[in-house]
Each structure stands twice: as structure tokens, then as C-alpha cells.
Amino acid sequence: MSENRGKKLIDSLKRKGESLEAEMSFFDHLEVLRWHLIRSCIAIVVFTGVAFSYYDFIFDKIILGPKSADFWTYQFMCGLAERFNLGADYCIKDINFNIINTEMAGQFTLQINSSLLMGLVLGFPYLLYEVWRFVKPGLTDKERTSASGFVFYATMLFILGILFGYYVIAPLSITFLANYTVSSVIQNQITIDSYLSSVATLTLGSGIVFELPILIFILSKIGIMTPAFMRSSRRYSSVIILIIAAVITPTPDILTMLTVSFPLFILYEISIMISARVERNREKALMSRD
Template identity: 65%
Template sequence: MSDNKLIQAIKDKGKTMEAEMSFFDHLEALRWHLIRASIAVVVLTCFAFYYYDWIFDTVIMGPSKPTFWTYRMLCNIGDYFHRPGFCIDKINIHLLNTEMAGQFTLQVNSSLLIGVTLGFPYLLFEIWRFIRPALHEKERKAASGFVFYATFLFILGVMFGYYVITPESINFLSGYTVSPLIENKFDIDSYLSSVSTLTLATGIVFELPILVYILSSLGILTAKFMRDTRRYAIVIILIIAAVVTPTPDMMTMTVVSIPLFVLYEVGIMVSAVVEKRRLKRGEAVE
């Protein structure tokens, strides 16, 4: 009897060791996926550092110039509708550096931000490669477009943040004064922080349909729940639009909130499709 218990204990220990080895094997695989993604980010960061003159003048400082694409489009719209107030021909922004290593730090930090932004699709690809072996064949086919759609939404959000939210915010904040006795002079780090935050935050917010897909696949979120809470979602979206766009005019707030409304409705459709697939799977199992 004791021999049987000993043999069973050895078998249980073997299963435990096998599970632990499997767990550590997964950690090792994840480590290499993250290492490859980090190398890609470092390479892109070095690329941005090398071509920094063009990146700084054209990309980073673009929203601070009246020749920026957004301002030119607003001028064209103003001319078409005979609204000269739409045209922005001057931006009162004066940047300064107050630290000894400030400009070098600026180049390093902004190059890293650009490297992370450009490397985000490859990071998604490595995450997908790590998750894919654990999925069943049907789940793998259903999620085969994960990297494409997530990358597309992220780029769309970054472009929207860079070409719509950022220039409107910079134009408003640079010209806003409490008193004529106070002169606006902005630290270059503050400017970079504003541009990067508004741009990247919008890119992340545009990943809402992907988040809805994941939560719906796990059974946490349903289309019915999203429809029932639509009125609360509208209030939250308007608050987010008001926070993200510090400009007080209703037009800018509307321009920002409309894509968020569209994303929410797309999320409802995504959740409904996931539910139908789950029901079909359940019927097939039965």
C-alpha cells in the first residue's frame, strides 16, 4: 500500500515538475518575443536619432507652424464657406530650453517616442506570435486579422490625434492669456509632452474595438450591455472630448467626439458578431 502511495507521489511530482517546466518555457518564449520587439524599437530609435533634423523641423514642430496641413485645410474651408475666422496664419509660440542637457535629452526622448510609435505594429506581431500556438484552429482563424486591424486602428488614431487634436490644442493654448502682463514662453519639454501625449493617447483610444473584441470573446462584455449603456457612454465620450481638446469651441469638441461615437458603435457590431460565433460554437458542441 505504501509502495503505491510512493509511486503515486512520484507521478504527481513529475506532473508538477512538467507543468513548472512548461510555465518557464512559456516565460522563456515570451522573453525572446519581447527582446526582438525591443531590438526593433532600438533600431527605429537610432534611425530617428540619425535623421532628427528633418524629424524635428517637419514632424515635431509641424503643428506649431501656420504652413501645417491642418491650418491650410482650415483656410481652404474658410474660403469656401466665406468664413475668414477659420484661417490661422499666425501661432504665437515661443519655445525655450532651461537645462544644460535639455536639447540632448529632447533629441533622445523624442527619438525614443518615435521608435516606440513606429515599432508598435511589430510589437503587436510578436505578441500575436506568442499567443497563436495556444489557440485552437477556429480561434486562430477568427483572430488572424488581429495585427492588421490593431495596427490600422492605432495608425488611424495617431493620424487623427496629430492632424486634428494636436494643432487645435496648440493653437488655442499658445494664444490663451489670463492677463497681457503675462508672456507665454513654453519649455521645449512641455511642448514635446503635449504633442506626444495627444497623439499617442488618441492612437490608444482608437484601439477600443480590439478591446471590445477581446472582452466579448471572454464573455465579459455583450452587445446588449453596450446598447443599454449607450447614453452613459455618450456622456463619457463628451467628457473625454472636452478633456482631450482644451479649446472651448463646440466645433472642435464635436470633431473629436464623432470618431469616438463611431468607434463605440463599431464596438457594438464587433461584440454582436462575436456573440453569434460563440452561439454557433455552442450549438455545434451540443
């Protein structure tokens, strides 16, 4: 009887020790995650400070860029209109709205918020690097090899999305909304908060949307997404992409809508190829085990 009690006591102590070890491991992971987040925040704050220092250039050339008639996108559209005789609707020479401030601290808040947005955009690659450093120790050697280009590809896709959103989606949307009038009596007086919110949402939203192949890669790795499902849903995805393109384009013509939707179709097809590759690698791994 005493020996059985002793064994039970020893087993109980072992279980408590294992539980304590797992608990300590969990808190150790939280501590590591905390430092990754702290370093990411420090990087964003540093880039925010740099943006704050060069704010005159950022505000005049970048933030107000889509409002100016000499913006690159508008000049490019005018060149296409002249070369291919597309009509005056393609050449945007007047963006008819004024930007106003209605708050006492509105301009100061504008500088802080826009500097923070620039810091977030510039610090996003480093944020991805810290995410990769946190996840990497928990991966197998094969998983590390297959995901070794995570930071590079995610950064490149984000930059492409930012450029596409800033040079295509934002200016087309701004000109459409600014020139849309219900009555000539109503004059468009846009608050600076509304303007900044529109530009930031369209630009950052495009950058996030361009991360679709990375998301599909992760979902395919954990078995949630399959290439068969994506191929069978291609028709529905095409309709959704065309609806999005139709909403944000300034004119009802098919050429402008296809210009906006084309990169989204490319991203979807790339995502299908990525999912198919993940599935093939999984099947090869299973066959090698058998």
C-alpha cells in the same frame, strides 16, 4: 501493507513528476516570452537609431509641425473658413508662444526622448506581431481563424489613431492652449519638454484609444463585455465623448467639437458590432454542440 505503501509511493512520484513538468512548462513559456520581448526591443532600438539619424527632418517637420502656421490642419481650416464663410476664428494664422530650453542637457535629452518615441511608434506593428506569435500557439484552430487579422487591424487602427491625434487633436489643443491668456502681461514661454510631452501624449493617446475595437473583441471573447451592455451604456459613453471633445477643441462652436468627437462615436459603434458578432459566433458554437 507493503503493496499499499508501494502504490502510495508511486502515486506520490507521479504527482511530483506532473508538478515538475508543469513547472518546466511555465519556465519554458517565460523563456519564449523573454525572446519575444528581446526581439521587440531590438526592433524599437533599430527604429530609434533611424529616427536619431534623420532627426533634423523629424524635429523641424514632424515635432514642430503643429507649431507652424502653414501646418496642413491650419491650412485646411482656413480653406473651410473662406469657402463657407465660417469667420476668422476658424483660420489660424498666428500661434503665439516661444519654445525655450531651461536645462543644460535639455536639447540632448530632447533628441534622445523624441527619437525613442518615434522608434516606439514605428516599431509598434512589429511589437503586435511578436505578441501574436506568443499568443497564437495557445489558441484553438477556430480562435486562430477568428483572430488571424489581429496584427493587421490593430496596426491600421493604431496608424489611424496616430494620424487623427497628430493632425486633429494635437494642433487644435496646442493652438487653444497657446492662445489662451489670462492677462496680456503674461507671455507664453513653453519649455521644449512641455511641448514634446503634450504632442506625444495627445498623439500616442489617440493611437491607443483607436485600439478600442480590438480591446472590445478580446473582452467579448472572454465574456466580460456584451453588446447589450454597450448599447445600454451608449448615452453615458456619448456624454463622455462629447466632454472629451469639448475639452480639447479650441473654440466653443459645435462644428469643431463634432469634428473631434465623430471618429470616437464611429469607434464605439464598430465596437458594438464586433461584440455582437462575437456573441453570435459563441451562440452558434453552443448550438452546434447541443
